[in-house]
Amino acid sequence: MRLSAVGEFGLINRIKQNTINDHSTVRCGIGDDAAVLKPTGNMLQLATTDMLVQDVHFSLATIGPWQLGYKALAVNISDIAAMGGLPRHALISVALPRAVSVAFVEQLYAGLKAIAAKYALNIVGGDTVSSPVGIVINVTVLGEAEQDRVIYRSGAREGDWLVVSGTLGDSAGGLHILREQLDFAGGEPLVQAHLLPEPQVELGRLCARYQVHALNDISDGLASELHEICAASGCGAVIYQDRLPLSRELGTLAAFTGQAAADYALYGGEDYQLLFTARPETVQRMLQDNPKIKLTEVGE
Amino acid sequence: MRLSAVGEFGLINRIKQNTINDHSTVRCGIGDDAAVLKPTGNMLQLATTDMLVQDVHFSLATIGPWQLGYKALAVNISDIAAMGGLPRHALISVALPRAVSVAFVEQLYAGLKAIAAKYALNIVGGDTVSSPVGIVINVTVLGEAEQDRVIYRSGAREGDWLVVSGTLGDSAGGLHILREQLDFAGGEPLVQAHLLPEPQVELGRLCARYQVHALNDISDGLASELHEICAASGCGAVIYQDRLPLSRELGTLAAFTGQAAADYALYGGEDYQLLFTARPETVQRMLQDNPKIKLTEVGE
Numbered sequence: 001m002r003l004s005a006v007g008e009f010g011l012i013n014r015i016k017q018n019t020i021n022d023h024s025t026v027r028c029g030i031g032d033d034a035a036v037l038k039p040t041g042n043m044l045q046l047a048t049t050d051m052l053v054q055d056v057h058f059s060l061a062t063i064g065p066w067q068l069g070y071k072a073l074a075v076n077i078s079d080i081a082a083m084g085g086l087p088r089h090a091l092i093s094v095a096l097p098r099a100v101s102v103a104f105v106e107q108l109y110a111g112l113k114a115i116a117a118k119y120a121l122n123i124v125g126g127d128t129v130s131s132p133v134g135i136v137i138n139v140t141v142l143g144e145a146e147q148d149r150v151i152y153r154s155g156a157r158e159g160d161w162l163v164v165s166g167t168l169g170d171s172a173g174g175l176h177i178l179r180e181q182l183d184f185a186g187g188e189p190l191v192q193a194h195l196l197p198e199p200q201v202e203l204g205r206l207c208a209r210y211q212v213h214a215l216n217d218i219s220d221g222l223a224s225e226l227h228e229i230c231a232a233s234g235c236g237a238v239i240y241q242d243r244l245p246l247s248r249e250l251g252t253l254a255a256f257t258g259q260a261a262a263d264y265a266l267y268g269g270e271d272y273q274l275l276f277t278a279r280p281e282t283v284q285r286m287l288q289d290n291p292k293i294k295l296t297e298v299g300e
Numbered sequence: 301m302r303l304s305a306v307g308e309f310g311l312i313n314r315i316k317q318n319t320i321n322d323h324s325t326v327r328c329g330i331g332d333d334a335a336v337l338k339p340t341g342n343m344l345q346l347a348t349t350d351m352l353v354q355d356v357h358f359s360l361a362t363i364g365p366w367q368l369g370y371k372a373l374a375v376n377i378s379d380i381a382a383m384g385g386l387p388r389h390a391l392i393s394v395a396l397p398r399a400v401s402v403a404f405v406e407q408l409y410a411g412l413k414a415i416a417a418k419y420a421l422n423i424v425g426g427d428t429v430s431s432p433v434g435i436v437i438n439v440t441v442l443g444e445a446e447q448d449r450v451i452y453r454s455g456a457r458e459g460d461w462l463v464v465s466g467t468l469g470d471s472a473g474g475l476h477i478l479r480e481q482l483d484f485a486g487g488e489p490l491v492q493a494h495l496l497p498e499p500q501v502e503l504g505r506l507c508a509r510y511q512v513h514a515l516n517d518i519s520d521g522l523a524s525e526l527h528e529i530c531a532a533s534g535c536g537a538v539i540y541q542d543r544l545p546l547s548r549e550l551g552t553l554a555a556f557t558g559q560a561a562a563d564y565a566l567y568g569g570e571d572y573q574l575l576f577t578a579r580p581e582t583v584q585r586m587l588q589d590n591p592k593i594k595l596t597e598v599g600e
Contacts, residue, residue, distance in 0.1 A: 039344075047389065048335070095356075134433070153332055
């Protein structure tokens with residue numbers, strides 16, 4: 001069935017189902033002129049927005065609608081995590097060519113709703129419009145953080161360690177596999193890292209609790225994110241290339257493609273891991289208290 | 301100068317200027333992973349979003365960049381007004397073809413900033429991306445309203461009067477003039493109403509203060525908005541066509557085009573006036589206390 005057969009109101013009725021995961025914070029979700037939300041007393045509000053344009057930010061040759069929905073929300077949740085906050089609500093606008101099938105749109109929203117449910121986020125508003133060419137998705141995520149616990153990118157200090165979470169470059173490796181249709185066995189975790197990035201909300205909250213100094217999510221590659229922190233904080237930094245946390249799979253891919261694994265990590269982007277700076281003793285305390293998290297000191 | 305010569309960061313630096321009109325509510329605006337905002341204690345939060353796509357929602361043949369920016373924000377402010385709220389912050393995403401000139405983008409943001417300043421709104425975030433074809437603008441507006449003073453569209457009651465503000469159909473008339481390039485003298489107020497609609501924030505606040513029962517902004521024509529209120533409130537309504545508030549200019553245009561003036565008002569849309577229902581004595585009190593506002597009882 002084509003979208004044009006259902007119409008905007010039919011589509012909205014399908015979208016409205018299962019959008020509220022935390023009823024205590026929503027007085028009114030989709031369906032009126034604006035959503036009506038109940039903020040938590042004494043918290044600061046966080047807000048971020050990202051626009052994804054077909055054939056600029058994604059290609060339907062390499063990503064399916066469910067994954068596209070999941071990822072569109074994931075990257076915005078990641079921005080909230082990168083402030084040390086908790087994501088609460090999302091507003092989602094989608095421009096769709098009339099030839100798009102209803103099944104495609106339902107899969108797109110299924111992916112959006114899956115990650116919303118995972119992070120107890122409410123989808124409280126949005127817009128569905130038609131597009132002459134290509135899909136456009138705009139997501140706004142609202143979050144909350146305790147007063148004086150928000151972590152900016154401008155707080156880095158002399159003597160801080162530079163720390164990253166997880167492994168870096170996997171997403172760039174996965175994109176390489178997808179784009180070039182590489183005949184490479186064992187690349188599935190890399191492809192997954194690219195298609196379904198996991199925002200580091202829990203770690204972001206930990207960073208807020210331990211009062212790290214500066215925090216960014218790694219959306220544009222470690223080099224670029226570090227540059228942003230340095231520029232905002234007015235300081236320099238050094239990365240030890242041999243300390244970059246690289247997955248075994250990325251190493252194997254690098255050997256296969258002949259590209260340096262570190263290049264994927266430094267310049268690839270879309271990892272959505274966190275990069276932060278903190279006093280060495282803070283990092284050590286974080287690791288001692290939380291033995292399950294994976295942090296790597298990559299520089300100072 | 302083409303946009304491609306300035307780059308995304310050059311563009312963001314130009315955009316960032318003069319975006320904060322109320323510093324007391326913004327801890328961090330454009331420039332970090334997310335905006336950090338200070339909500340007013342005890343208020344509910346409102347959130348709305350709208351996506352405008354070139355050649356679907358607007359044509360550059362009939363609207364300039366300054367007006368486009370002004371209008372894109374105006375229609376979202378109107379959604380906040382339609383809940384009885386105060387607009388506070390905006391996040392603005394824009395997808396632009398690379399061939400767009402820097403002057404065009406500056407005019408677009410000048411229009412956005414002009415209306416933001418007028419309503420003491422802060423532009424606290426956004427995204428600027430490239431587009432393969434055509435401009436896409438997504439605006440999210442955040443607002444606030446007192447607890448238990450938010451006005452939904454579902455509150456209409458038996459015996460309420462149906463009231464509209466201003467005059468209706470002017471915007472549709474203006475669009476008709478622009479689209480058909482009508483050689484019609486005296487149509488300038490209609491064209492203005494279409495290009496630069498004024499959101500009814502003050503009146504929305506008044507509606508909240510006087511506790512009207514149901515409230516909508518008239519974005520899709522009176523008939524459609526009334527249908528939404530009736531459907532949400534579970535009641536019927538009657539409009540007296542001879543009571544529709546029509547401007548003199550629209551009357552003259554209707555005589556010129558041969559189209560019924562009431563049709564512009566009922567089905568035209570984009571007036572961004574308010575439609576509300578309230579007890580007759582409430583309406584009379586509103587008018588007595590505020591002699592300057594223009595309200596018309598169009599039905600019940």
